[in-house]
Amino acid sequence: MPIEPACTPPRRVDARERPGTPHDAWPLYDRAATRTIEQAALASRPAHQLMARAGLAVARLALSLAEPGCTFWVVAGPGNNGGDGLVAATWLHRWGQPVRVSLCVRRGRLPEDAAWALRRAEEAGVPITELEPRLTSARIAAACPALPQGAWIIDALLGLGLGQGLGRTPAPRDDSCTDTLTALIHHLQHLRRTRDCQVLAVDLPSGLDADTGRPGYREGSTPEQAPLAVVADHTLSLLTLKPGLCTGEGPHHAGQLWWHGLGVVPAPDRTDRDDPTAAPETGDTCRRPAARSRPTAPAAGADTAPPAAGSASPMDCAPLPRAWRIPAPRWSPRQAHRHKGSYGDVLVLGGAEGMGGAALLAADAALQAGGGRVWIGRPEGHGDGCTTDHRPVDPPPLPQPLPPELMQTSMHQLCSAERLARSTVVCGCGGGTALHRWLAEVLRHAHRLVLDADALNAVAADEALRHLLHARAQRSTGPTRWPTLLTPHPLEAARLLGTDTATVQADRVASACQLARSCSAVVLLKGSGTVVATPDGTAWINPRGSARLATPGSGDVLAGWIGGTWSACGDAAAAQLWAAPPDTDEKRPGSTGPQPGHARHPAEDPTLAVAAACAWLHGRAGESPPLGMPLRAGELARAMAALSGQQLPSAGPLD
Numbered sequence: 223m224p225i226e227p228a229c230t231p232p233r234r235v236d237a238r239e240r241p242g243t244p245h246d247a248w249p250l251y252d253r254a255a256t257r258t259i260e261q262a263a264l265a266s267r268p269a270h271q272l273m274a275r276a277g278l279a280v281a282r283l284a285l286s287l288a289e290p291g292c293t294f295w296v297v298a299g300p301g302n303n304g305g306d307g308l309v310a311a312t313w314l315h316r317w318g319q320p321v322r323v324s325l326c327v328r329r330g331r332l333p334e335d336a337a338w339a340l341r342r343a344e345e346a347g348v349p350i351t352e353l354e355p356r357l358t359s360a361r362i363a364a365a366c367p368a369l370p371q372g373a374w375i376i377d378a379l380l381g382l383g384l385g386q387g388l389g390r391t392p393a394p395r396d397d398s399c400t401d402t403l404t405a406l407i408h409h410l411q412h413l414r415r416t417r418d419c420q421v422l423a424v425d426l427p428s429g430l431d432a433d434t435g436r437p438g439y440r441e442g443s444t445p446e447q448a449p450l451a452v453v454a455d456h457t458l459s460l461l462t463l464k465p466g467l468c469t470g471e472g473p474h475h476a477g478q479l480w481w482h483g484l485g486v487v488p489a490p491d492r493t494d495r496d497d498p499t500a501a502p503e504t505g506d507t508c509r510r511p512a513a514r515s516r517p518t519a520p521a522a523g524a525d526t527a528p529p530a531a532g533s534a535s536p537m538d539c540a541p542l543p544r545a546w547r548i549p550a551p552r553w554s555p556r557q558a559h560r561h562k563g564s565y566g567d568v569l570v571l572g573g574a575e576g577m578g579g580a581a582l583l584a585a586d587a588a589l590q591a592g593g594g595r596v597w598i599g600r601p602e603g604h605g606d607g608c609t610t611d612h613r614p615v616d617p618p619p620l621p622q623p624l625p626p627e628l629m630q631t632s633m634h635q636l637c638s639a640e641r642l643a644r645s646t647v648v649c650g651c652g653g654g655t656a657l658h659r660w661l662a663e664v665l666r667h668a669h670r671l672v673l674d675a676d677a678l679n680a681v682a683a684d685e686a687l688r689h690l691l692h693a694r695a696q697r698s699t700g701p702t703r704w705p706t707l708l709t710p711h712p713l714e715a716a717r718l719l720g721t722d723t724a725t726v727q728a729d730r731v732a733s734a735c736q737l738a739r740s741c742s743a744v745v746l747l748k749g750s751g752t753v754v755a756t757p758d759g760t761a762w763i764n765p766r767g768s769a770r771l772a773t774p775g776s777g778d779v780l781a782g783w784i785g786g787t788w789s790a791c792g793d794a795a796a797a798q799l800w801a802a803p804p805d806t807d808e809k810r811p812g813s814t815g816p817q818p819g820h821a822r823h824p825a826e827d828p829t830l831a832v833a834a835a836c837a838w839l840h841g842r843a844g845e846s847p848p849l850g851m852p853l854r855a856g857e858l859a860r861a862m863a864a865l866s867g868q869q870l871p872s873a874g875p876l877d
């Protein structure tokens with residue numbers, strides 16, 4: 223057995239949910255960037271080292287997650303992803319675990335690394351079945367091992383190679399195993415449902431697009447047939463974390479996310495860089511993880527010494543990440559001497575006739591987020607808010623009494639230039655078409671502006687309003703900023719982009735960046751794995767949230783919460799939601815945090831900071847128990863307040 227390199231345990235990606243610093247943010251590398259990093263690492267390392275590390279990491283994670291004595295079934299595909307699975311199977315077998323391998327390609331077709339892994343597995347005596355090509359779903363069960371209840375399936379069918387001869391590319395390089403792959407993916411899902419099997423995906427759930435989070439493995443050849451991807455309980459992402467695991471359908475397919483940098487890519491806290499002084503472990507002494515002992519994060523403060531000479535890794539000249547994963551924001555207590563004027567005025571404009579609840583939800587959230595004084599302004603049903611002789615009219619009645627802490631006044635009063643210019647404005651929630659006529663004034667004068675729902679639809683439909691949106695960005699170049707945040711859901715984003723929802727969802731990161739650029743505003747594209755993007759093309763993905771948030775009004779709560787937080791923080795303090803601790807050396811070489819000039823991080827941009835922090839908190843509140851129960855948007859703001867502890871960044875607009 224050849225010498226194995228040392229292998230640190232995989233990391234649970236969300237294990238370190240402590241208040242965020244830019245350096246806690248996980249970079250998300252797309253397929254092209256990962257390939258570049260992989261190629262650089264392969265060129266500078268002994269043959270097979272990366273695959274050996276990958277397979278060992280998979281085996282360690284599988285064993286630490288599984289019940290003692292459980293059976294493992296490794297399904298190995300035609301590429302190097304299959305090679306990782308074969309190495310994992312070898313280790314599990316050597317550690318005395320019951321393990322079976324089904325190989326879905328003829329051995330002669332395996333790439334070099336995977337062929338090496340197959341030879342090793344055979345030498346170790348791992349039971350391996352070579353599946354026939356062109357196996358159909360009807361025949362797959364008979365060709366695969368009969369698994370006991372609760373067995374673990376290691377999905378090593380496809381990783382980054384999807385799309386290279388597969389999926390969206392019409393002509394697969396080797397289509398002899400296409401049927402077998404399709405049948406295996408179906409069979410895996412069937413066993414997961416009917417035999418309580420757990421699935422651990424290697425690198426990516428097979429068939430998932432690493433860049434977009436879309437199932438990309440096309441079943442058969444006709445476009446009508448739905449794309450396929452494995453739904454896993456756990457995914458161990460190798461080398462890099464990929465954006466497709468974090469947004470769109472990715473989180474559903476990935477399950478619990480784990481990561482291993484293979485000694486090439488350091489963790490955000492920079493503890494996973496190759497340690498040249500580490501003694502290699504031999505095949506015989508490689509640590510066997512205790513069953514059910516969870517992989518642990520290294521102790522705080524580890525790796526604080528400067529990098530040793532010669533320890534430069536391919537990451538030092540790595541391509542830029544495609545996006546970043548939003549870490550937990552930092553909330554701090556209110557200062558004792560503050561008063562309500564310290565926290566600014568929030569104007570919630572919306573809640574037209576029949577949709578008053580949306581404005582109420584947003585205003586209540588703004589208040590609970592810490593906004594100083596919160597007003598609701600509601601446009602008249604017919605769109606003018608005044609009588610023919612220009613006398614203001616009362617807005618239509620609200621669906622329920624106004625909570626005593628909120629104030630309501632006419633749109634005319636709230637939309638004065640002077641009032642707008644000293645307020646944070648949340649515009650759109652249930653505003654209907656009646657809101658349209660107020661938008662020009664709002665865009666011209668509102669100081670900080672959140673545009674949601676009907677305000678976005680109005681901007682999408684009106685070229686003149688778009689010009690005003692751009693004009694705000696031009697004004698923001700001076701010391702006084704006129705920042706704008708757009709909070710579309712995918713359909714609203716599609717209207718703004720002049721496309722359809724499917725196109726937006728096909729690449730959420732690209733869509734959010736394109737919209738931010740075309741509107742010269744920060745964009746928060748809602749949905750699973752909310753993307754916050756800036757006009758310069760930096761994207762942050764929110765890892766928190768669940769489908770419980772897909773409930774009427776939860777977007778209004780988010781918009782209102784953003785308004786309240788932004789008002790209370792002011793621009794100066796918003797960055798503190800992401801401030802690095804005082805002892806952090808921002809300039810440290812090898813840092814994986816976004817660097818000035820490379821990518822904008824929330825601490826540099828108050829609009830981005832507030833949007834990212836609020837999206838995180840909103841998502842986190844949507845995960846609160848009782849998880850099986852439907853969530854009502856009315857309860858969301860209270861849950862968010864409880865989570866943030868009603869704490870705010872300590873500096874504010876008066877500092």
Ligand SMILES: NC(=O)C1=CN([C@@H]2O[C@H](COP(=O)(O)OP(=O)(O)OC[C@H]3O[C@@H](n4cnc5c(N)ncnc54)[C@H](O)[C@@H]3O)[C@@H](O)[C@H]2O)[C@@H](O)CC1
Binds near residue numbers: 270301304379
């Ligand atoms: N080379 C190495 O040493 C390393 C490889 N790694 C692993 O390697 C993976 C990437 O490996 P690959 O680039 O080989 O890609 P994959 O292992 O994802 O496999 C894709 C290959 O399968 C074939 N294929 C897929 N579907 C097919 C179909 N329907 N019909 C016919 N052929 C089909 C394609 O032709 C392609 O060559 C990563 O995801 C990761 O798991 C990493 O562990 C890092 C180290």
Ligand SMILES: Nc1ncnc2c1ncn2[C@@H]1O[C@H](COP(=O)(O)OP(=O)(O)O)[C@@H](O)[C@H]1O
Binds near residue numbers: 778
């Ligand atoms: N499946 C999901 N996973 C995570 N978050 C979700 C999911 N579905 C919806 N959300 C979140 O719920 C909110 C819904 O907002 P929106 O679509 O504007 O609804 P509404 O108009 O009813 O308020 C957004 O913040 C969105 O990100």
Ligand SMILES: [K+]
Binds near residue numbers: 425
């Ligand atoms: K896989």
